[in-house]
Amino acid sequence: MKKPLNFGPTAVILATLPLWIFSSCSTSSSTSTGTTTSEQVASAPAAEPATPPTPQPPIAKKVPKELTVHGDTRIDNYYWLNQREDPEVIAYLEAENAYTKKMMAGTEDLQQKLYQEIVGRIKQQDESVPFKDDGYWYYTRYEAGKEYPIYARKKGSLTAPEEIMVNANERAEGLNYYAAAGMNVSPNNKLLAFGEDTVSRRKYTIRFKDLSTGQMLKDRIPNTTGSAVWANDNKTVYYTVKDPSLRSYKIFKHTLGTPASQDKEVYHEADETFSTFVFKTKSDKYIIIGSGSTLSNEYRYLDASNPNGTFKVIQPRERGLEYSVDHFGDKFYIVTNKDGATNFKLMQTPVSKPGKANWKEVIPHREDVLLEDIEIFKDYLALQERKNGLTQIRVKKWNDPKVDYYIDFNDEAYTAYISTNPDFDSKTLRYQYSSLTTPNSVYDYNMETKQQELKKREEVVGSFNPENYEAKRIYATADDGTKIPISLVYRKGTNLDGSNPTLLYGYGSYGNSINPGFSSVRLSLLDRGFVYAIAHIRGGQEMGRKWYEEGKMMKKKNTFTDFIDASEFLIEQGYTNPNKLFAMGGSAGGLLMGAVINMRPELYKGVIAAVPFVDVVTTMLDTSIPLTTGEFDEWGNPADKASYDYMLSYSPYDNVKAQDYPNLLVTTGLHDSQVQYWEPAKWVAKLRNMKTDDNKVLLHTNLEAGHGGASGRFERYKETALQYAFLLSLLNQNQ
The missing domain is CATH 2.40.128 (Lipocalin)
Structure with missing residues (x-):
């Protein structure tokens, strides 16, 4: 596959910990109702002048909303929070932010110290390893103190003069958020197409630049995925647009110098459970349009030298048939699960007859690989x-x-x-x-x-020595006998006597494998005595495709029980204890956090749930919400009674009950395109109303960002410092 230019990671973006996770903490609340604004958050009078008052959390008003499906009625008291444009909703989110700030006020010095540690390990002036493509060396570099990358190239030799293609620092001036994506150079090396998002909603406007003159072209294409694919005529590009739910649903063809309103639609993905995309093969021979859902794929191809031609289908979609495509010589190469190849196999087929009847095996399926x-x-x-x-x-x-x-x-x-x-x-x-x-x-x-x-x-700036740390792979045993891998790391010399603070991370969805990689950011925890662990639970794909199948749909609860079993194993093996065990997950991993604290809240001292997908049933019933229709084969379709009942049995929001909960940090972004901000906001409100403990529950909403959190090279680490301060404050560690 010919992908947009991938300039390679630099030190600043290699942290394994998701950067959209940042911290807050929380307190229990009263059960009174009434809406508050940030100015109205009151404090009880202090008994002594020298004793600061205890901040009181905002209390979301209750407006009962009946939600009836399959004869079952749920009452959602906080449904009203989904009105993004309502000033009352924004005031409530601002009040939550103000409360979080007050509750974390005692950690401000620690946050600053953590922030300085984290950014102090980052090489300020840095550059990716250049790669060569069609006579040019491409790379990304950072300048000291600057938040954004510079995308550049050199012709023929690394000693040649630098050509700056995009200086994201200049493009981001005056903006609260900026992201560039999809760097793609034309076949003649003279033009650049790239996408820009200034809202964090992952709706990119494609821009074009003449690399020979340095001038931006007038062409603008809004509401795209950010990537444009060049035909071989150097003037035609193909791109993907999004529907109101942010599903990628149409492919258009644009000719440079013409208005985007005149662009020709070349493909419409009408099936709402599929999304579409376009790319160029590594050979530069073909433009490929792909459509994909959880369980099936379909691809079309067109000679890149014939942009006015008609796309032809390689293999029509079939439910359960997954495949991907690349090209070499006179053949397409197909990675597929055809004929029960659960872990996939490699096939080849003639370009002239690409259908599955002509697929021939190159690499066979293997049960263990x-x-x-x-x-x-x-x-x-x-x-x-x-x-x-x-x-x-x-x-x-x-x-x-x-x-x-x-x-x-x-x-x-x-x-x-x-x-x-x-x-x-x-x-x-x-x-x-x-x-x-x-x-x-x-x-x-x-x-x-x-x-x-x-x-x-x-390069980790400072005194980092890898010999000071030890990594292991251990295995917990699930109730059904399944061995669950756990990767962990800690500073050498740590006594495994059950007294160590431990942070256990998990995800377990979409077949996304969480790999045990390095994080210089994480050193701030390890050097303070933390054990960091990753639970490779079912729902991911670490142990093969079946590992994924065993953690989705009607087997989703395996994901949650695997994480609980991993937590218990860490305690049994002397790594930690329930007063020092912390859990963390984001997005679908936030659903994991919500489920496990409903099931086994006593296992954890504190939990970080970032942009958490917690209102599973209500969201999956609303097909206007981004990502819903394409995920029926991941979670189930609650329009089906059996799926509804199963999803309802674990949905974190629906299963909040009157019990003690661990300290909880919940984060979200107002412009989140994947998990809408109101899910965590509603969840926090309901938890405060129902929980029976005095532990902290904090919500922090980034009012300028979306699913990925703050943009910028260093700005994001202020959020990480807040996150770490939350953990350390629960241990009374302020250094």
């Missing part, structure tokens, strides 16, 4: 696979079956993946590698000689 990705070269084929929860890279030679080997990796818990490799003729494979103790490393590997060169290792 998941085929994740491929990279095609003229002489070699590289495969990214996963076995026993760990990624591995395999190299084969097309015309010599004896050349078939794996690149050696030695860490007990690590991640490795194929990186940017645009040159078909190259014998060098670029890959990236890191572990819980090894900073992200970029390697060039000669597939012929098996010699490799370390091109760059993320």
